[in-house]
Structure formats: structure tokens, C-alpha cells
Amino acid sequence: MGALTGKNRVLVAMSGGVDSSVAAARLCDAGHDVVGVTLHLWDYPDDGVKGRCCAPEDQHDARRVTDMLGIPHYTFDRRELFQEHVVAPFVDAYLEGRTPSPCVSCNRSVKIRELFTLADRLGAAAIATGHYARVVREGGTARLYRGRDRHKDQSYFLHMLRASELDRLILPLGDSTKEEVRAEAITRRLAGAHKGESQELCFVPTGRYDAFVAERANARIRPGPIVDRDGRVVGQHHGVHAFTVGQRKGLGVALGRPAFVVGLDATAATVHLGDETALHAGGATLKDTVWDDDVVFPLQAEVRVRARHDGAPAVIERHVDPMGEASFVVRFVSPVRAVSPGQVAVAYRGDRVLGGGTIEASLPSSPQSRAAEAPMSPLEVAP
Known part of the structure; x- marks a missing residue:
């Protein structure tokens, strides 16, 4: 393996799955100096059940793909970081009666954060992932947009990225559908091209969240x-x-x-x-928010309150207390079902992601929503 050189070096996150493998292949086709990186996040028991993010066979497939493409590949142990920022908060949230968003936490505090750090160490100007989302440059500023495949769109999980980070992020699959990517992987004969989709969290492949939490609750149940x-x-x-x-x-x-x-x-x-009616909320309070620098409040937007939520029209208000601390409230035009503390609310206008935050509490619905009366913010978003 030769020395790492080149001004157009791109560090690509390699999970061993179809998406990251095709992303790496496309970057190579585009003439980039590509370096594959796999983050070892979790150890699986030998119970026959495997996840898709960091199981041993997936790390092996990532290496097979990089060998086929003729690019270097490195694996970095980030299990301790994953435990601290994803697994422990996941357990705490369920014990506190909240429903966490571990994939958002992982991208925010582990994957994307570490990829940028490693990119600097390895002399890469940019990082790339296999997420189905798009980075669009508007007036010289990088903005996050939904992926073209609405059924696979993963912009929700990247909403916290700021323009300076988006400026160094390449998303090669943003304009593709999952079917197109799968077909390309098969045509290229990439390792793992026929792998199925994982429907569960990488660290709870059985889907039994209650059992996972109970095993780690330390008598707190x-x-x-x-x-x-x-x-x-x-x-x-x-x-x-x-x-x-x-x-x-x-x-x-x-x-x-x-x-x-x-x-x-x-x-x-x-x-x-x-009953069903008691599940409907008129709004939500948010914490740990991140907003694009051109967002003006009150903000009229479509808000998704979980990853598989289609979104609902709302107005997001900014309030400042006497101490100068800002807080944010989402008010829906029509009541929204199952707004759960711990989940993440992400605001969109059209396909563009404007920001979001963690749901701290849901607000009761009222006969007349203030959101319907709120003025449109002056934010302009390209179609």
C-alpha cells in the first residue's frame, strides 16, 4: 500500500453494504484519490444474528470491495465512543420513558465526527458516505436536501450538519434510487451486492429493545x-x-x-x-437544536417528528427568556399523532433541510392552531 497523497483525496465510509460500496466505486470512476474507512463500533454475540453496520463479515466485505477497487482500506476501533454516545444514552432514554433516535446520535457524535477527524489525519479534503441525501450549493453555501428516492431518503439523519461540514461532504447516491444502486452493485460484481436490507438497529439486530435495555439497566428498572x-x-x-x-x-x-x-x-x-384522540399533539418543544444560518423565525415548514413520518405543516417559534436563552416551539397546523419525547423533529421547505432538534415534550392540541395564522418567514429556498 503506497503513501497517501493527492489533493483530491476523499475518505469514504465503508460499512461493507451495497450503498457504501457503490459510493466508493463511483468516486473512483470520477477520478478521486479514494481511501476506504470502516469504523468498528460494536461486537456481536455469536448467536447467528448479524447487523449491517459493523459485524465481522461486513468489515470483511468492505475490505474485499476496496481490494477490487484498488484503494487503501483502514479499520478504526470506535467501540468505546459508540458505547458512550449511542448505546448508554439509548438505554437511559428508555428507562426515562423517552423514545431515542440512536441513528441521529450516531451520525452526530460518532460517524460523521470521526470521519472528519480521520480525514484530517489522512490528508483528505472531503468525506463521503452512502446516505441517500443531496448537498446542493446555493450562492456558494452548501445546503442539505432530500435524496431523490423519497422511500430511501436519509436526510433526516444528517439534519444537524452545518454548512461548513456539508461543504466537505460528498453524497454519491443522492440522485439515485435504491433499485438503481442495487443493480449497479450487481453489474460491478461488488462483494455483498445481494445483501438484504437491515430493518433493525445495528446493535439490537433482534429488535428486542426491551430485553437489550433490561440487560444493561443495572437494577434501575x-x-x-x-x-x-x-x-x-x-x-x-x-x-x-x-x-x-x-x-x-x-x-x-x-x-x-x-x-x-x-x-x-x-x-x-x-x-x-x-384513546386515539389522546395521541394527537398540537405541537412540541425542542432542545439541542441546529438551524441553517439563513433561517428566520417564525419559520413555516414541513416538520417530520420521526424518521418514517411523512411530515406535517407547522410553524416553529423562537422564544428568548430574560436571561437571553433561546427556546423553540413547534406548532402544527393540524394535530399530529404520537409526538414522542426523545425523537427528533426535522424541518423542511420543499426538499431542503432547514434544521431541527430533539423533542423535549409534546403539547396538547387545541381547536384552533396558531400555526395557521402565523406569517411566512422570509426564507427563500431554491426549488
Whole structure:
């Protein structure tokens, strides 16, 4: 393996999956000096169940692809960082009655952060990933846009990136569909071209979040009551970590009518049930927000309150307290179902991502929404 040189070097994140492999191949076709990097984030038990992000066979496939492309490949151990910034907060959130967004946390605090650090170490001017999203330059400033494939769009998970970071980010798959990428991988005969899609978190491949949290709770799980909309105790639970807002199945109670989890009180170890209407929120308060530098409030936008949410029209207000601290409130034009604390709200205008933040609390719906009366902000976004 030769010395790393070249002014157009691009460090590409290699997971061993179809998307990152095709991204690397396209960068090579474009004439870039490409360096493949795999982050070792998690160790899997030998139980026959594998994830897609960092299982041993995926690291092997990443190396096979880079060998085929004739580019260098490095694996870096970031398990401790992943545990600190993703796994531990994931467990804490469920124990506190919140529904976390670990993929957002991973991109924010581990993957993208480390890729930029490694790019500087390896002399790369840019980094690239296999995300289905686009970077569009407007007036010399890099902005984040949805990917062309709306069913695969992953801009939600990158909403926290600032213009200076987007300026160094290349997303080779942004204008492609998943079907096109899969077909290209097969045509190129890339290792792993026929791999299926992972539907679960990389570190909980079984999908049993409750069991994963229970194993790591260190005696913090508290049993408690399940109460109905009138406050009557209708059952008992073994921990609020096993429930999420909007859940209907697996409640362990029968009320003779449809019932949903409408609230989780970890302090009182109580699961609150209600009907469908009680799930609808009129808004949400946000924390840990990041906004584009040209956003003006009040901001009229389409807001997604979870990764698989289509989005809902809303107005985002900025409030400043006497100490000068800013806070942000989302007010929906029409009530939105299952707005869950811990999830991330991301604002869009058209295909452009404007920013977002973590949902701190949902707000009750009201007959008349203030969002419908709010003026349009002066932000202009290219079509």
C-alpha cells in the first residue's frame, strides 16, 4: 500500500453494504484519490444474528470491495465512543420513558465526527458516505436536501450538519434510487451486492429493545401501574422501558375498547393509556437544536417528528427568556399523532433541510392552531 497523497483525496465510509460500496466505486470512476474507512463500533454475540453496520463479515466485505477497487482500506476501533454516545444514552432514554433516535446520535457524535477527524489525519479534503441525501450549493453555501428516492431518503439523519461540514461532504447516491444502486452493485460484481436490507438497529439486530435495555439497566428498572384515561389502575408493568408512545399491542391489559400508550411517567413508574384522540399533539418543544444560518423565525415548514413520518405543516417559534436563552416551539397546523419525547423533529421547505432538534415534550392540541395564522418567514429556498 503506497503513501497517501493527492489533493483530491476523499475518505469514504465503508460499512461493507451495497450503498457504501457503490459510493466508493463511483468516486473512483470520477477520478478521486479514494481511501476506504470502516469504523468498528460494536461486537456481536455469536448467536447467528448479524447487523449491517459493523459485524465481522461486513468489515470483511468492505475490505474485499476496496481490494477490487484498488484503494487503501483502514479499520478504526470506535467501540468505546459508540458505547458512550449511542448505546448508554439509548438505554437511559428508555428507562426515562423517552423514545431515542440512536441513528441521529450516531451520525452526530460518532460517524460523521470521526470521519472528519480521520480525514484530517489522512490528508483528505472531503468525506463521503452512502446516505441517500443531496448537498446542493446555493450562492456558494452548501445546503442539505432530500435524496431523490423519497422511500430511501436519509436526510433526516444528517439534519444537524452545518454548512461548513456539508461543504466537505460528498453524497454519491443522492440522485439515485435504491433499485438503481442495487443493480449497479450487481453489474460491478461488488462483494455483498445481494445483501438484504437491515430493518433493525445495528446493535439490537433482534429488535428486542426491551430485553437489550433490561440487560444493561443495572437494577434501575421499576415496576408500576398501568392506568386508563380516568386514572384507574387497570394493570401492572415490569418497567416503562418496554413501552413507547402510540403503542397498542402487547400492553398486557384488556379494556374492551382500543387503548394506546399516551404517556410514560418514569418518575412515578406509570404507563398511561388513552384513546386515539389522546395521541394527537398540537405541537412540541425542542432542545439541542441546529438551524441553517439563513433561517428566520417564525419559520413555516414541513416538520417530520420521526424518521418514517411523512411530515406535517407547522410553524416553529423562537422564544428568548430574560436571561437571553433561546427556546423553540413547534406548532402544527393540524394535530399530529404520537409526538414522542426523545425523537427528533426535522424541518423542511420543499426538499431542503432547514434544521431541527430533539423533542423535549409534546403539547396538547387545541381547536384552533396558531400555526395557521402565523406569517411566512422570509426564507427563500431554491426549488
